[in-house]
Amino acid sequence: MEVELKLLLAPEHNEQVQHHPLLGEPTRVQQLTARYFDTPDLHLLRHGAGLRVRKVDGEWIQTMKAGGSVQSGLHSRNEWEGVVDRSWPRLGKLRKLIGDDPQWLAVLDETNLKERLEPLFLVDVQRHIWDLEIDGNRIEVALDVGHIERKTQRVPVNEIELELKDGDPAGLYAFALQLLEDIPLRISNINKAQRGYQLVRDTGQAPFRARALELDADATLSDALPAVLGNCLEHIQRNEQAVIDSDDPETLHQMRVGVRRLRSAIKLFDPVAPCPPALQEDISWLGTVLGAARDWDVMLTSTLQHIDASPGGQHSLMELQSLAQQTAQAKRREAAQALLSPRYTKLMLTLGSWMLQTAPLLNGSAAQFSRQTLQQLHKSLLKRAARMNDSDPASAHRTRIAAKRGRYALEFFHALYRDKGTRTYLKALAAAQEELGQHNDLVVADRLLQELAQQHPPADGAIQFARGYLVAQQLMQPADLNAISSRLHALRLPHTR
Structure with missing residues (x-):
């Protein structure tokens, strides 16, 4: 399960991030270009999944993210990732990574899915990465600067991702609050894939109404409070x-x-x-x-x-x-x-x-x-x-x-x-x-x-x-x-x- 906190910032504050005393010098800098794939009728999106192939340091990396939740900017999703030999998805390898999870295997078993997949949009960013250990939590900090592209349309990307590699998710909020003392930040509740799909569907910004809330019959109060x-x-x-x-x-x-x-x-x-x-x-x-x-x-x-x-x-x-x-x-x-x-x-x-x-x-x-x-x-x-x-x-x-x-x-x-x-x-x-x-x-x-x-x-x-x-x-x-x-x-x- 991938756990990330996504934060937006204005481009004029990027240099301030790169020289912030909490971060020090970046561990590495990468140019990341990813194509996101789906069917013409958006089969993967309709089932809450996203599939990309991204080039990282000369290798093609295939990633599928699915399910999970977003609460106050904290994104928690299932993630399956592995190396492939081309810029196109390898569904057979993806099935092996998913293992015996029937829900997501069923999504990939859609009729003619392999033949119907097509690239829908591209995400191209330069990523500065810091690997930190703070209060017992291992956190990867990434500053992404670039754009999302769909045919002739482009939208800018300028955001910070705090990914929890090990430890308590509350540590991500604590670190973000420290950054907020010096840098104007905003929480982002949608990821790059969702922004790309907004270009595909040309949906604009429709009013969002509360979703029905599901609780199991044996749910505890510790389940209910974060759910509500x-x-x-x-x-x-x-x-x-x-x-x-x-x-x-x-x-x-x-x-x-x-x-x-x-x-x-x-x-x-x-x-x-x-x-x-x-x-x-x-x-x-x-x-x-x-x-x-x-x-x-x-x-x-x-x-x-x-x-x-x-x-x-x-x-x-x-x-x-x-x-x-x-x-x-x-x-x-x-x-x-x-x-x-x-x-x-x-x-x-x-x-x-x-x-x-x-x-x-x-x-x-x-x-x-x-x-x-x-x-x-x-x-x-x-x-x-x-x-x-x-x-x-x-x-x-x-x-x-x-x-x-x-x-x-x-x-x-x-x-x-x-x-x-x-x-x-x-x-x-x-x-x-x-x-x-x-x-x-x-x-x-x-x-x-x-x-x-x-x-x-x-x-x-x-x-x-x-x-x-x-x-x-x-x-x-x-x-x-x-x-x-x-x-x-x-x-x-x-x-x-």
Whole structure:
């Protein structure tokens, strides 16, 4: 199993890396040219594998990487590697390296795979390598500078790979944090092969939604914590580049949801694995920055549209649209800058290290923990639902938060519960969250409009019109809090499998 931490840096910092006191002189420098192979229908990619042939010091090296996971930049994958006599894959030799692993042998047994393989893209880099031993860990540090090429398309490569040759994976995070003190770095959650496949598929940066989380029935807490937190981190980090590069509201929304899920997960595990306060503070900071940008997106793309549909509302909307657009864009830039900051990189590295070091210390059954936790969350939800009333808007907000926490918790542990009861429970909580969320959007919009009025006094008339219209709409179409409460009280927790 190959374990690597991948870090991005700007080319102007390459010389700083090469003369960093932690590294010394490079052990060796190599020019590496690799061709990546797959079928026209991307058979290997669809099965989670990558196959390359790379020339290293005059020899052709065939490598297949497959399966594994990525958590906070830490890539763990199966790897089979050996010398071949040509620049094209030798599948027979690869089968011998794989041995008796039926999953990956089946991938290679695809009909006519040998005949259908073709080179899809090329990776050409100059690699500076340092072999280090730090705190009992043997780490290979590689600085790769070059490009990925597909026909007429090229994308640059400028990254550091920290590969654990022997020792504790947490040592990679510790070393990266030391480098971060002197060099601006960013975590990379995709490898060169994945970047090459992006050129092949021309997929761009689509919003990434959370994947269903799988846990075995006999999973322990030490299994559950990294699985749950890792799932949240994937949700956050797979939307990271799109938030930086694009203005798609959905990618920002998905990243903010990922942070909310992470915060819920941290709180969920708090009784058995308290998160350090400094780490919680940084997670809260990230949520605040993304939340500010998302709130303006919602008002711009959703809430203000209600005014457009009203008699005489078009003129008011046109006056507000420009101001709201400018503010939303500014908040989006602030969010992008936060993701490019050393504070964000430090957060992700520290969180990854904390997960690795904390999980082995936990004892107990994940199923038992989830049952107790869900019972507590359900009880809290019913208590808050019973206290909702129209004269206290905060009461509906507290119920919405309780519903969200319960939904996230069951989504984390859904694999341990019976399907039918789980679907019913999650559907009911999502519906309650949606109804109460629409009410909350109007409350948030009113607050944002007040801020806008303070910043732009000449637009006060249009802003007050919008505020009045939204308040009237809220009064005319209030959420039926009694009905929502009744539905929640009728819910029954699902049973474990």
